[in-house]
Amino acid sequence: MRYELYYWPSIQGRGEFVRLALEAAGADYLDVARLPARAGMGMPALARLQGGATTLHPPFAPPFLKAGKRVIGQTANILLYLGPRLGLAPRDESEALWAHQLQLTIADLIGEAHDTHHPIAGSLYYEDQKPEARRRAAVFTAERLPKFLGYFESVLARNPRRGGHAVGGRLSYVDLSLFQTIAGLSYAFPRAMARRRNQCRRLAALHDRVAALPRIAAYLASPRRLPPCDADLFRHYPELDA
Amino acid sequence: MRYELYYWPSIQGRGEFVRLALEAAGADYLDVARLPARAGMGMPALARLQGGATTLHPPFAPPFLKAGKRVIGQTANILLYLGPRLGLAPRDESEALWAHQLQLTIADLIGEAHDTHHPIAGSLYYEDQKPEARRRAAVFTAERLPKFLGYFESVLARNPRRGGHAVGGRLSYVDLSLFQTIAGLSYAFPRAMARRRNQCRRLAALHDRVAALPRIAAYLASPRRLPPCDADLFRHYPELDA
Numbered sequence: 174m175r176y177e178l179y180y181w182p183s184i185q186g187r188g189e190f191v192r193l194a195l196e197a198a199g200a201d202y203l204d205v206a207r208l209p210a211r212a213g214m215g216m217p218a219l220a221r222l223q224g225g226a227t228t229l230h231p232p233f234a235p236p237f238l239k240a241g242k243r244v245i246g247q248t249a250n251i252l253l254y255l256g257p258r259l260g261l262a263p264r265d266e267s268e269a270l271w272a273h274q275l276q277l278t279i280a281d282l283i284g285e286a287h288d289t290h291h292p293i294a295g296s297l298y299y300e301d302q303k304p305e306a307r308r309r310a311a312v313f314t315a316e317r318l319p320k321f322l323g324y325f326e327s328v329l330a331r332n333p334r335r336g337g338h339a340v341g342g343r344l345s346y347v348d349l350s351l352f353q354t355i356a357g358l359s360y361a362f363p364r365a366m367a368r369r370r371n372q373c374r375r376l377a378a379l380h381d382r383v384a385a386l387p388r389i390a391a392y393l394a395s396p397r398r399l400p401p402c403d404a405d406l407f408r409h410y411p412e413l414d415a
Numbered sequence: 416m417r418y419e420l421y422y423w424p425s426i427q428g429r430g431e432f433v434r435l436a437l438e439a440a441g442a443d444y445l446d447v448a449r450l451p452a453r454a455g456m457g458m459p460a461l462a463r464l465q466g467g468a469t470t471l472h473p474p475f476a477p478p479f480l481k482a483g484k485r486v487i488g489q490t491a492n493i494l495l496y497l498g499p500r501l502g503l504a505p506r507d508e509s510e511a512l513w514a515h516q517l518q519l520t521i522a523d524l525i526g527e528a529h530d531t532h533h534p535i536a537g538s539l540y541y542e543d544q545k546p547e548a549r550r551r552a553a554v555f556t557a558e559r560l561p562k563f564l565g566y567f568e569s570v571l572a573r574n575p576r577r578g579g580h581a582v583g584g585r586l587s588y589v590d591l592s593l594f595q596t597i598a599g600l601s602y603a604f605p606r607a608m609a610r611r612r613n614q615c616r617r618l619a620a621l622h623d624r625v626a627a628l629p630r631i632a633a634y635l636a637s638p639r640r641l642p643p644c645d646a647d648l649f650r651h652y653p654e655l656d657a
Contacts, residue, residue: 229573230513233520233566243509247519254512267485270496271472277489277519278475284526292534292547294554305534305547312536324475331471 176202176255177239179219184405185357185398187248187283188236193349194252196392198259204397206235249276252346261346272340275328275347279354282321286358287406289313289413299403299410310413314365318358322373325351329375337379344386351376352383357407362414418444418497419481421461426647427599427640429490429525430478435591436494438634440501446639448477491518494588503588514582517570517589521596524563528600529648531555531655541645541652552655556607560600564615567593571617579621586628593618594625599649604656 176195180188182204195202208214222244223232232246238254245251253273256262263269289310293302325339334342339351355376359366370377383389392398401407418437422430424446437444450456464486465474474488480496487493495515498504505511531552535544567581576584581593597618601608612619625631634640643649 229575230509230516231566231569231573232516233523233563243512245512245516247516250512250516250519253515267472270485270487270492273495274472274474274487274489274492277492281475288530293550294558296554296558302550305550308535308544308547312538316536316538321475324473327473331473333471 174201174240174258176200177205178202178236179205179222179239180236182206182216183399184402185353186236186406189353189399190248190279190346190350191236191238191251191255192397193353193389193392194255194259194261194346196397197344197349197386197388198261199388200259205239249273249280252276252350256346259346261344261349263341263343263345265341268341272345272347275325275339276350278321278324279347279350282317283354283357283406285313285317285321286361289361290408290410299408303412306410306413311415314362314414318362318365319369319372322369322376326373326375329379337375337382339379344383348379348383349389352380352389355380356384357401360401361407361409363409364414416443416482416500418442419447420444420478421447421464421481422478424448424458425641426644427595428478428648431595431641432490432521432588432592433478433480433493433497434639435595435631435634436497436501436503436588438639439586439591439628439630440503441630442501447481491515491522494518494592498588501588503586503591505583505585505587507583510583514587514589517567517581518592520563520566521589521592524559525596525599525648527555527559527563528603531603532650532652541650545654548652548655553657556604556656560604560607561611561614564611564618568615568617571621579617579624581621586625590621590625591631594622594631597622598626599643602643603649603651605651606656 178188178191205214206216206219210217219235222228228244230244232244236248236251237244237246238251245254262272290299290306291302292305292309299306328339329337332338336342338344339347384393420430420433447456448458448461452459461477464470470486472486478490478493479486479488480493487496504514532541532548533544534547534551541548570581571579574580578584580586581589626635
C-alpha cells in the first residue's frame with residue numbers, strides 16, 4: 174500500500190506526527206503537497222481532496238491520509254488507523270486504547286503550546302496578539318507545561334515493561350509523538366524546558382533513543398525533515414520563554 | 416457490565432458526551448462523583464482513581480470511565496470504546512473511523528468554544544481575562560463557528576443514507592454529541608447561532624430529533640441532566656455574543 178499524506182508543505186506541524194510513523198516503519202508514502210502541482214500533486218491536490226464535493230468523508234483540516242479509497246482525518250485518528258498496520262501499536266485492545274488516550278493527551282498539549290503564540294485567533298498574526306500571547310505563555314510555562322511533562326514522565330515510570338517505551342515493551346507511535354513533542358517544546362521554550370530537565374529524565378532519554386533509531390536518524394538528516402520555523406506549531410519567541 | 420463514569424459533579428462539561436451515550440443506550444452506570452463520599456463515592460473516589468499510584472493507566476483529566484478493570488480517559492476515546500458496546504457506533508471499520516474523526520472535530524470545536532471565555536488560562540477567573548475573551552469570542556463567532564457549523568452541516572448533507580444521521584443510517588454517539596454541541600452553542604451564543612439558523616437546518620433537525628428520543632427526553636427531564644451554568648464549558652456571557 175502506498176499511503177498519501179496530505180499536509181502543509183512547509184511546516185512540521187501536526188503532519189509531522191504522521192510523517193514520523195511512516196518513516197519509522199519504512200512505509201511507502203507520498204507527501205503529496207510537497208510534490209509538484211504539474212504532476213497532479215501539490216497544494217491543488219490537497220485542496221481538491223479536502224473540499225471536493227465527491228469526497229464522502231471530507232476532513233475538516235489537514236493532515237489527512239489517503240489509504241486506498243479511504244480518506245482519514247484528525248492526526249490521532251490517522252495514527253489509530255496506521256498503528257497496527259505499521260507495527261507501531263500494541264495488539265491488545267486495552268493497550269491500544271491506552272496508546273490512543275496518550276496520543277489525544279499529546280494533542281491537547283500541543284494545542285496549548287500552539288495557543289501560546291495565537292491565544293486570540295489563528296487567523297491573526299502573532300504581532301497582532303503579542304500582549305495576550307505573553308500572558309498565556311507565562312501561565313503555560315509555569316503551570317501547564319510542568320503538569321503535562323510530569324504526567325508523561327509518570328506514564329513512562331509506571332510502564333511495567335522494560336525498555337523505556339510509553340506503552341508496552343515495544344516502539345509505538347506514542348514514543349514517536351513524545352519525541353516530536355519534546356523536540357518541539359525544547360525548540361520553542363528552551364529556558365522553561367531546561368528548568369524542568371531533572372524532572373523529565375525518562376522523557377529526555379526516550380527522545381534521544383527515538384532520534385537514534387536508524388530510520389528516524391536517517392529521516393532527521395534528510396531534506397524530508399523540514400526545519401522548525403516561525404510559521405509552525407512550535408515557535409521560538411524569546412519573549413514567550415521567560 | 417455496570418460502568419462507572421468519573422466526572423465533575425456539578426457541570427455538563429465534557430462528561431456530558433459520555434452521559435448522553437450511556438443514557439441513550441439505557442446502560443447501567445454510576446455517575447461516581449455525584450454519589451456520596453460516605454458511600455465510597457464522590458470526589459474522593461475520583462481523586463483516588465486519577466491520582467492513585469496503583470492506577471496503571473492514569474488519566475490526565477476527567478472524564479474517565481471504569482469498565483471492569485479498565486480505566487479509560489479522553490472523551491473521544493471513551494466513546495470509541497463504548498460505541499460498539501452500546502450499539503452506538505457503526506460496525507464497519509471505515510465508518511467507525513469516520514465517526515471517531517467527527518467526534519475529534521467536535522472536541523476541537525468545543526475546545527475553541529471554551530477558550531472564548533478562557534483565552535489566557537483555565538486557572539484564572541473569567542473576570543481576569545475579559546478583554547482577551549471579547550477579542551477571542553469575536554473571531555470565534557465571526558469565523559470559527561460558521562466554519563465548523565458549515566462543515567457539520569455538509570457532513571449531514573453528504574451522508575448517502577437517509578434518516579438525517581451523521582454516520583450511516585442509525586443513531587450513533589456522533590449524533591448525540593452534535594445534539595450536545597448545538598444545545599451548548601445555542602445556550603452560550605444565542606445571537607450568533609440565530610444568525611446562522613438558515614445555514615444549519617440539518618443540524619437543527621438532528622438536535623430536535625435526538626432531544627425527542629424517548630430515553631434522551633426522559634434524561635433531559637430528570638435531575639440527572641445538570642442545568643447549564645457559568646462554571647461550565649458552555650457559558651452565556653452576553654458580551655461575548657455580540
